Amino acid sequence: MEFRIGQGYDVHALKYGLPMWLGGICIPDAPAGFVAHSDGDVALHALCDALLGALALGDIGKHFPDTSDEWKGADSKNLLAAVMEMVSSRGWKVANTDITIALQAPKIGMFTDRMRGIIAGILGISPDRVSVKATTTEKLGFTGRGEGCQVWAVVLLCKD
Numbered sequence: 001m002e003f004r005i006g007q008g009y010d011v012h013a014l015k016y017g018l019p020m021w022l023g024g025i026c027i028p029d030a031p032a033g034f035v036a037h038s039d040g041d042v043a044l045h046a047l048c049d050a051l052l053g054a055l056a057l058g059d060i061g062k063h064f065p066d067t068s069d070e071w072k073g074a075d076s077k078n079l080l081a082a083v084m085e086m087v088s089s090r091g092w093k094v095a096n097t098d099i100t101i102a103l104q105a106p107k108i109g110m111f112t113d114r115m116r117g118i119i120a121g122i123l124g125i126s127p128d129r130v131s132v133k134a135t136t137t138e139k140l141g142f143t144g145r146g147e148g149c150q151v152w153a154v155v156l157l158c159k160d
């Protein structure tokens with residue numbers, strides 16, 4: 001068995017009045033959403049970068065440039081599916097992933113199980129291999145001031 005580990009990090013700014021796409025779902029009644037070329041799903045972007053990083057395939061900006069009309073307003077679930085295709089076409093499977101979302105508000109803890117299910121479906125694994133954790137930054141820094149969201153993702157790939 002061969003293994004590869006990857007990590008990803010992403011940040012997006014919050015803007016009042018935009019829909020908040022996070023972990024593959026639209027957070028109900030969120031007053032603000034993420035400024036981005038795509039739907040701004042910062043959690044799925046960090047996960048894409050972790051998967052690409054595990055196989056040294058560059059980063060999300062290289063594969064889905066924010067200057068390209070093709071990815072304007074893109075559903076990040078489609079970006080994640082495209083990255084997963086690169087992973088599986090090389091014979092790799094996801095052993096597990098662990099994602100930490102830092103967001104001051106709204107509280108998203110009640111949505112993390114839904115996110116796990118959606119992400120697991122795209123990665124082709126069971127939800128018990130997908131961890132999504134939510135935290136605040138105790139009102140510190142840009143995240144704490146409600147200016148943006150940060151996400152860290154790690155992933156372990158395996159190949160027989």
Ligand code: MG
Binds near residue numbers: 010011036040041042
């Ligand atoms: Mg991004």
